[in-house]
Amino acid sequence: MAWIPNTLTISRCVFAAxxxxxxxxxxxxxxxxxxxxGDDALRLATMEQLWHQFALLAFLSGALTDFLDGWAARQLKAESRFGVWLDPIADKLLVSLALLGLALTLRSWLIYLPAALIIARDVFITWLRTRPEASGVVAPSHLAKVKTAVEMTAIAGLMIPFALAPAPAGDGAVGNSVMAQMASAGLVVLLWAAAALSLYTASQYVRAIRKA
Known part of the structure; x- marks a missing residue:
């Protein structure tokens, strides 16, 4: 049973793709x-929604494995060096590819900029972990885990409307309602908060290495 936690972590990388x-x-x-x-437009609109649903389900499945792999490792007493190394990379891969997907869907600098900051930070931290001076210093902190949870919440929230009720062009019944706009604005703010947390936690890691 010791293989279960690492399998869940690897599956998160697959879900990210x-x-x-x-x-x-x-x-x-x-x-x-x-x-x-005509019929082609209806078929394409249906396919678009189905692909959004596919992406959302893949993201939620990947997010679920983030909880399950750690829980399984503790319950089975199967924590491994490989799992400790791969777990944060799988988290970053899931978030980064989901952010790229959101950027393709929403096409707004309000998404581009925080997405770029988060992805750049994650690439930097992944590289930093390979440095000898970072050994034993750059480990996932509680605040970094909170940051990941905020990222995943914002991403899932922004994906849900496209999966459940995408409004066709010119249809204001769903997409342009006041509540929908407020919810979308709140989720975008949450994504920017995640970007700010990303930069802050990265600075914490750098300071810790300098003090080591």
Whole structure:
């Protein structure tokens, strides 16, 4: 049973790739919808929503493994050096590919900028962990775990409307309601808060290495 935690962690990497795959296909369907008409337009709109649902389910499944792998490792007393190394990388991969998918869907600097900051920070921290001077110093902190939870909440929240009720162009019944706009604004603010936490935790790691 000791293989279960690491298998769950590896599966998170697979789910991360599936999130981006779903977002790419949804974006392709949306692009084709612009020049379609009649039955083709209806088919493409349906396919776009299905791909958004596929991406959301893949993301939620990956997020679930983030909880399950640690829980399973503790319950089975199967914590390993490989799992400790791979777990934060799997988290970063899931978040980074989901952010790329959101950027493809929303196409706004309000998403581009925090997404770029988070991804750049995660690449930097992953590289930093390979440095000899960071050995035993750069380990996931409680605040970094909170940051990951905030990222995943914001990403899932921004994905849900496209999976459940995407509004066609010119249809204001869902997408343009006041409540929907307020919810979207709140989720974007949450994503920016995650970006701020990302930069802050990165600075904490750098200071810890300098003191070591």
């Amino acid at each position: 599936l999130v981006l795959f779903g977002a790419l296909n949804a974006a392709s369907s949306a692009e084709a919808f612009k020049t379609a008409a």
